[in-house]
Amino acid sequence: MTLETIVSVSWWMILPLGVIGSVLHFTFDWSRHSRIAAIFSAVNESYWEHIKIAIWPVALLQVVLFAAGGYQHAAFIPAATVALYSLPISMLGIVFLYKSITKRKVLWLDIAVFFVIIAIAQTLFVLMLQELSPSWATVALAGIFLAGLVIAFFRFTLRPPNEPDVFIDPLNQKYGLDAHPDYESSEERRGDS
DSSP states (O other): OOHHHHHHHHHHTHHHHHHHHHHTTTHHHHTTSOHHHHHHSOOSSSHHHHHHHHHHHHHHHHHHHHHTTGGGSTTHHHHHHHHHHHHHHHHHHHHHHHHHHHSSOOHHHHHHHHHHHHHHHHHHHHHHHHHOOOOHHHHHHHHHHHHHHHHHHHHHHHSOOSOTTTTBOTTTSOBGGGGSTTOOOHHHHHHHO
16 A cells, blocks of 8 residues: 555545544443443443543554555654654643533534544544655554554553543542443452352
8 A cells, every 4th residue: 555545545544534533432332231342342431441442443444444554654653653642732722621621521622522533533643654764663663552552442442441531430439340330340240149
């Protein structure tokens, strides 16, 4: 796959990625609370869960582009890593900024921010892919950081840290799967068996 094709697909996918991420907000309930769906879906209203539903669609696109020929470009892994790390940073920064101005949560702004952060990530990906000439050490380090991010997103849904700024559901002050109002905790399920 040529660099021009990767760039073109990346631009065209901004809107579909936002739509896919928006759908992931509901797939945990649609799956009847599957733990596998929980890894990719929002399970509560914490910032972490909203970051997660932005990360997975972008990561999926990058996997597809990499397999379709992105591996031929040395800058692909570092560009993908920076793009994925930009999602939580830009989401938290923009949401906290607008909330400091409005003093409240505004649903349409939350949705707009979601699409904006995906556009930011895709822009960073494209610019770095076009302009970066990384050494093998840069690619290796980016690969380590990328693996760490993926592991964190698998792990912290099922076992989130007790960190109140990012991981707590603001509606019920709980964490992870236990914060979902219709999800039976594993202790409750074991007690019923």
